[in-house]
Amino acid sequence: MGWTGTVGGHSYRFDDLRDLLAKATPPRSGDVLAGVAAESAAERVAAQQALADLPLAHFLDETVVPYEDDDVTRLIVDSHDAEAFAPVRSETVGGLRDRLLSWETDTDALTALAPGLTPEMVAAVSKLCRVADLVAIAAKTRVVTGFRTTIGLPGRLATRLQPNHPTDDPVGITASIVDGLLHGSGDAVVGINPATDRPSTVRALLELIDDARRRIDAPVQSCVLTHVTTTLELLEQGAPVDLVFQSVAGTQAANRGFGVTLDHLAQAQEAALGLGRGVVGNQVMYFETGQGSALSADAHHGVDQQTLEARAYAVCRAYDPLLVNTVVGFIGPEYLYDGKQILRAGLEDHLCGKLLGVPMGVDVCYTNHAEADADDTDTLLVMLAAAGCSFVICVPGGDDIMLNYQSLSFQDVLTARQVLGLRPAPEFETWLASVGLLDDVGRVPQLSPAALPALTGGLS
CATH class of the missing domain: 1.10.220.70 (lyase)
Known part of the structure; x- marks a missing residue:
């Protein structure tokens, strides 16, 4: 042949x-x-x-x-x-x-x-x-999912609020959460990449977000992006787990490199579903992927990295996720060399996931040794927003101080929403209006003094 x-x-x-x-x-x-x-x-x-x-x-x-x-x-x-x-x-x-x-x-x-x-x-x-x-x-491809907010509806662009901190300091993380909420971010998930995978630390972070959510009565879901086996352990202990996270790839050998099997994912999904913490839906899985992950693990079987990335979405699809995102420029220039390659890869990943019925988001990002800059991320963000992307990831100032890479800022998404007439998830939009974070025409005000007491007082 x-x-x-x-x-x-x-x-x-x-x-x-x-x-x-x-x-x-x-x-x-x-x-x-x-x-x-x-x-x-x-x-x-x-x-x-x-x-x-x-x-x-x-x-x-x-x-x-x-x-x-x-x-x-x-x-x-x-x-x-x-x-x-x-x-x-x-x-x-x-x-x-x-x-x-x-x-x-x-x-x-x-x-x-x-x-x-x-x-x-x-x-x-x-x-x-x-x-x-x-x-x-x-x-024109639509995948709608829900937990406490509804993700993927037409005319909407949701965000993951990523309040990472290099020492998992609760004060620093809380400050970033407040910053994000004041900019209308967090309707997809408040998701922390922990600096350590210790179960005690992960549980403390889960409780921090859950406490904050309850204090300000915000319709958000939380996730601490720890290994699925750690989450399984915490689920057994009764920790307040909303979403189960795991990085996955397109081959068994690459997933083995992540220390995960399909059985692990099924067990975690079943355990999280049993908690019944969802409101508008009960899709409890959150997956991240990225072109080059299988190659970096020497588990690519001679297959090109974009085809393997699409195969990772088959793994995601099997577990009915709330959220999936490709961290498109995170793995480095060895896999996507410059802004042009990152741009195309992000749009490919987004399309392929949605065609397979997966609720796709994108971490519009690059590492500092790639031939890319903020102009490239601006371009990709606007094109993804025009393409109906379910959500993007935002970090304070567009600079993740824990993972040491460049992503989108809260302000970047406000610009994309304004230019293209997009809105947050409906439940989150209603909450924003209730605390004074939306003006009469649906925009997040530049300064929101009316919201400060509700947020800063509730989270002090």
């Missing part, structure tokens, strides 16, 4: 599906590092031509990671919905792209199609899309 593409009178041979998908991928440094990237633009175009003509049904016959070796592959194959796939079964990858872009394919059609698509199919389609296509298709 294999495929041939011809460009400029020269023929290029692609040995198998892994090779074809990798060579068709737009440029990124991680694929060069892995030795799977196209060696020239001409070879890339030839691969994209061959990929466009590939029948979608072929993805059900050939796997990129062997079924017998990988539980993620088994999950993808065994959970495939043949009935949902039937409307596009006779399509090629190029034909599916055209269908997704057509006026006739609306939100309802995309929702019905999601269980019939595999990660490799949506990754393949994204490789044929220009940036505008990635935005256009995603903008």
